[in-house]
Amino acid sequence: MVKFHDAALDRTFSALADPTRRALLARLENGEDMSVSDLARPLPMSLPAVMKHLDVLADAGLIERHKSGRTVSCRINAAPMEDAMKWLIHYQRFWEQSLERLAKFLERKKAEKGK
Amino acid sequence: MVKFHDAALDRTFSALADPTRRALLARLENGEDMSVSDLARPLPMSLPAVMKHLDVLADAGLIERHKSGRTVSCRINAAPMEDAMKWLIHYQRFWEQSLERLAKFLERKKAEKGK
Numbered sequence: 001m002v003k004f005h006d007a008a009l010d011r012t013f014s015a016l017a018d019p020t021r022r023a024l025l026a027r028l029e030n031g032e033d034m035s036v037s038d039l040a041r042p043l044p045m046s047l048p049a050v051m052k053h054l055d056v057l058a059d060a061g062l063i064e065r066h067k068s069g070r071t072v073s074c075r076i077n078a079a080p081m082e083d084a085m086k087w088l089i090h091y092q093r094f095w096e097q098s099l100e101r102l103a104k105f106l107e108r109k110k111a112e113k114g115k
Numbered sequence: 116m117v118k119f120h121d122a123a124l125d126r127t128f129s130a131l132a133d134p135t136r137r138a139l140l141a142r143l144e145n146g147e148d149m150s151v152s153d154l155a156r157p158l159p160m161s162l163p164a165v166m167k168h169l170d171v172l173a174d175a176g177l178i179e180r181h182k183s184g185r186t187v188s189c190r191i192n193a194a195p196m197e198d199a200m201k202w203l204i205h206y207q208r209f210w211e212q213s214l215e216r217l218a219k220f221l222e223r224k225k226a227e228k229g230k
Contacts, residue, residue, distance in 0.1 A: 006134045013132035019121045022202070029206065078209030085203045087137070091144065092200070094193030 008061070009087060012080040015060035020045070021053050025062060028076040036065075036072045123176070124202060127195040130175035135160070136168050140177060143191040151180075151187045 015021055020043065027039055040050040054074060057063040061080045066073050130136055135158065142154055155165040169189060172178045176195045181188050 006137075009137070010132050010134060013128045016199075016202075017125050017128035017132060019125060022121075022124070025206070031209065031212075076206070076209065078206040081203050081206050082210040084131075085200060085207070087131075088196050088200045088203070091140070091191075091193040091196050094146065094191065095197040097146075 008080060009083060011060040012062070012084045015056050015062055016081075016084070018053065018056075020050075021057055024050075024053060024057060024074075025076060028063065028074060031076060033066070033073040033075050036074060039074060123195060124198060126175040127177070127199045130171050130177055131196075131199070133168065133171075135165075136172055139165075139168060139172060139189075140191060143178065143189060146191060148181070148188040148190050151189060154189060 016025075023043070024039060028034060036051065036054065037047070039054070040047050043050055054063065054065070058065055061077055063074045064077050066075070131140075138158070139154060143149060151166065151169065152162070154169070155162050158165055169178065169180070173180055176192055178189045179192050181190070
């Protein structure tokens with residue numbers, strides 16, 4: 001089993017376990033900077049609530065924040081997601097096996113129909 | 116952006132955000148059934164504590180439990196991980212871009228050295 005930095009994986013998976021935080025990352029997915037107020041605007045919650053979510057994302061290393069004058073901008077940093085994906089890829093053969101089983105089942109059904 | 120069943124993703128990422136739960140999944144990764152007591156034996160915690168972790172994994176659909184007589188067995192169910200990976204794959208281009216930038220940088224360094 002590949003060894004991963006456990007605490008970092010804890011933080012990554014934990015940060016991704018919230019729909020608002022995933023929505024914030026989705027808003028940043030074009031890789032461009034966005035101000036905190038632009039990020040917060042469409043969300044049905046207060047600015048401090050959004051900022052708490054951004055804190056969690058920043059602690060997990062999933063976003064970087066830069067201050068320019070009075071504006072704080074955020075940018076996605078996807079590197080921690082790569083480790084999370086490497087952990088998950090380890091289990092990929094399970095769903096590939098399921099797909100294979102399904103394909104074989106469908107083939108068998110087709111063959112039976114053709115008889 | 117692909118739409119995912121949010122509550123299910125919440126549960127999957129949240130279940131994976133703990134090193135004990137990831138260790139339990141790693142023990143089950145050969146796809147075979149294991150009894151709860153066998154799973155608990157090497158862990159530095161009480162049986163009830165392990166059972167709570169197994170509850171979280173079962174709620175997230177990551178394991179299935181079967182009772183046979185007095186023995187409860189667990190088996191991995193990796194299907195929810197597939198959705199988690201599909202969500203992460205969406206961001207894969209970011210680290211691929213980073214690798215590309217790194218490769219270009221190294222090529223440039225090599226070319227400079229060759230001069």
